Amino acid sequence: MAITVVGSVAFDTVETPAGRVDRCLAGAATYFSLAASYFTDVRVIAVVGEDFTAKEEAVFAARGIDTRGVERAPGKSFFWQGSYLENLNEAKTLQTDLNVFASFEPKIPAAYQDSEFLFLANIDPVLQKRVRDAMPGVKLVGGDTMNYWINDHRDNLLKMLACVDILLINDTETKLLAGSRNPVKAARDVLSLGPKSLVVKHGEYGATAFFGPNSFHGNGLDSHHPFRAPALPLAEVVDPTGAGDSFAGGFFGYIASQPELTPAVFKRAMFYGGVMGSFTVERFGTERLRQLTREEIEERFAIFRELTHLD
Structure with a gap:
């Protein structure tokens, strides 16, 4: 089953304690599509320049x-340039050039209309909703956003959230969107805005899923009990850029590869998201994602399962 993703395809210059890379291929749609491609067919909507x-x-x-x-x-x-020299968990933005992305108007090929899954990566919520409305046949919609849209474009963002099945954002964004410092209350408040489920990414500490009362038409996901998936402890992180988008790609890609969305599939998807994010940070840019095999993915998935195995 095919996923269509709309988002950025970009170039990044990144500096971390492990070194520096100039103008590497990046962007939310890039990381997402590469990660998801190990599980299912992926189609990309984006804009690029002559470079x-x-x-x-x-x-x-x-x-x-x-x-x-x-x-x-x-x-x-x-183009984006950032530094992790001060804090590996949070990039310091040094330069952002929107370039052709400033006038991006998503164009959906007719061949994409039979996509069953749609992921709205981090772009203007007006564009996200426009793509969603233009693809009424999709059966599951995932989405992402960031602080800028939450703070300065809230009205448009709320319209987008109303048409998203699964929202994937980090813990800071969750609290900001809800206006609450308590993570559980913040998650519930975000779910009241429209998404059926919320996956809160905690970076090196994993991710937590929260479920609304109508999660996927009552398929058994419990609105009273969140589900927590671990992150893999790594001895060295080379480049955290794109880890969240890779998590989303692994998560959504695995769901799209399964016959139906069940509680077990959702939970395993959380683990596969963590797997893909853990590979991404081992190299600069998309280098590690390009070199993977499905066998490596399954071996690391087994490690993730072992992390939470009690008996």
């Missing part, structure tokens, strides 16, 4: 990712 060459296209092609929805526009691609 996006056959070399970058080959990264998507090698994973069988459909890029017919990636528009080529005059100018340069979205």
Whole structure:
């Protein structure tokens, strides 16, 4: 079953205690699609500039990712430069150039309309909702957002949240969106805004899923009991950039690969999300995601399961 993802395809310059990389292929849609491609078919809607060459296209092609929805526009691609030298858990933004992304108007190829899954990566909520409305046939919608949209575009964001089945954001964003410092109360308040389920990402500490009373038409997910998935303790983190988007790709990709969404599938998807995020941080940019095998993924999934095995 195919996932369509709309988001950014970009270039990043990143500096961490492990070193520095200049203009590596990045962007939320890039990390998401690479991670999800190990589980199911992926289609991308994005915009790139003239600096996006056959070399970058080959990264998507090698994973069988459909890029017919990636528009080529005059100018340069979205660019971000950040540093993790002060704090590996939070990037310090040094430069952001929207470039062609500033006038991005998502165009949905006709061939994408039979997609059963849609993921709205972190972009303007107006664009997110526009894509959602233009794809009424999808059966499950995931979404992401960030502090900027929460603070400065709340009204538009609330309209987007009303049409999302699963929202994936971090703990800081959850508290900001809800206006509450208590993580449990904040999660419940976010669920009241529309999403059927909420996955709160905690970075190096894993992720927690919260379920609304109508989660997926009463399939057994309990609104009173959150589910926590661990993160893998790593001796060295090279580059945290894209870990959250890779988590989303692994999570949503696994769900799309299964015949139906059950409580067990949702919980396993949380583990697969953690697996893909853990691989991403081992190298700069998308390097590790490009080199994986499904066998490596399953071996690490087994480690994640062992982390929570009691008996």
